[in-house]
Amino acid sequence: MTRTPVNVTVTGAAGQIGYALLFRIASGHLLGADVPVKLRLLEIPQGMKAAEGTAMELDDCAFPLLAGIDIFDDPNKGFEGANVALLVGARPRTAGMERGDLLAANGGIFKPQGQAINAHAADDIKVLVVGNPANTNALIAQASAPDVPAERFTAMTRLDHNRAISQLAAKTGAAVSDIKRLTIWGNHSATQYPDIFHAEIAGKNAAEVVGDQAWLADTFIPTVAKRGAAIIDARGASSAASAANAAIDHVHTWVNGTAEGDWTSMGIPSDGSYGVPAGLISSFPVTCKDGKYEIVQGLDVNEFSRARIDASVQELSEERDAVRELGLI
C-alpha cells in the first residue's frame, strides 16, 4: 500500500445497509482495487456495540486495502478528515408517523451532520445520502454546510436506476450490459420517473424496442417506483444488499467516471436544467469524469415525460417547503 488511504465515513454503520456495505468498501469496490481506505463508522450510542462487532468482523477479513477502522458517536469526530461520506443512518418511518414528523426527526440527524461535515471534513469531501427521504435529507445536510460546494451533496437514486435496468432487461430479453442511457428523474419516492425514451438496448431506442406504451405506463413505471415497498412486503425489512450495492455503484461511478456513451442517475442540486427549480436535490441523467459530474443536456422531453418529471419535482418542492418551515434549511 503506497497510496495515502482515503477516509470514508459511514453513518448508520450498525444497520442492515451498513452491514452489507462496509465489507465491500473495505475490499476495494467503492473506490478501486488499488485504493486503501480508512473507515470511520458513525453510530448513535445505542448502536456502538453492534458497530464494534462489525469492526471485529472487518478485522477478521484481513482486507489488504483496509488501513484502519475508528468508531464514533460524535459527528464532529466521525466526519473529521472525511474524503467520502455515506449518510445511511436515518430515522425510519414508524406507525402513526406523518411525513412531516419524519422530516423533523431526520432534520435532527442531517442538520448536525451537515454542520460537522462543514467544520471537519476534508476539502475534497463527496457526500452520498442514502437515508430516507434521501433527496430532502441531502438538502438539509447541504444547507447546513455553506462552506462546502453544494454539488458535493448527492442523494441516491442509483438503486432505482439499477431496478429499472433490470426490469427492462427482463421485459426485452436483453442483457443488462446492453442497456444504456436510462434515466431516473425526480425524487427517490413513488413519484420518481424512470425514463426509457432516451435509453438504448444494444444500440436501439429502448422505447421502440419495447413498443408497448401500456406496459411502460401501467407496469414498468409503477414496478420500479414501488419496488422499495414490494421488497419491504416480501422481506419484512427494507432493501439492504441492493441498496448497499447501489451506494457502491454511485460513488464508484462519481469517482471513476461513466463509460463512454453511457450515463447514470444521481440526485444532485439542480442548476435549473430541464425546468427543475435550482437548488432542489433531484435526480438527473449525469455523466461523470475526473471525480465530477455533469447533467446530460439537450434531451428532448416529451409530454408524457414532462408531466411525470413535474409531479416528482412538485413533491420535492413540497418537502423543501416543509423543512424550510421547520427551520431546517
Ligand SMILES: NC(=O)c1ccc[n+]([C@@H]2O[C@H](COP(=O)([O-])OP(=O)(O)OC[C@H]3O[C@@H](n4cnc5c(N)ncnc54)[C@H](O)[C@@H]3O)[C@@H](O)[C@H]2O)c1
Ligand atoms: N435511497 C435509497 O435507495 C434507499 C434504499 C434503501 C434504504 N434506504 C434508507 O436507508 C436508511 C437506512 O436503512 P437500514 O435498513 O440500514 O436501516 P437500519 O434501521 O437497519 O439502520 C439504521 C442505522 O442508523 C443508525 N442511526 C440512526 N440515527 C443515526 C445517527 N444520527 N447517526 C448515526 N447513525 C444513526 C441506527 O442506530 C441504525 O444502526 C433508511 O432511511 C432507509 O429507508 C434508502
Ligand SMILES: O=C(O)C[C@H](O)C(=O)O
Ligand atoms: O422504499 C423504501 O422505503 C426503502 C428504500 O428507499 C427502497 O427504495 O428500497
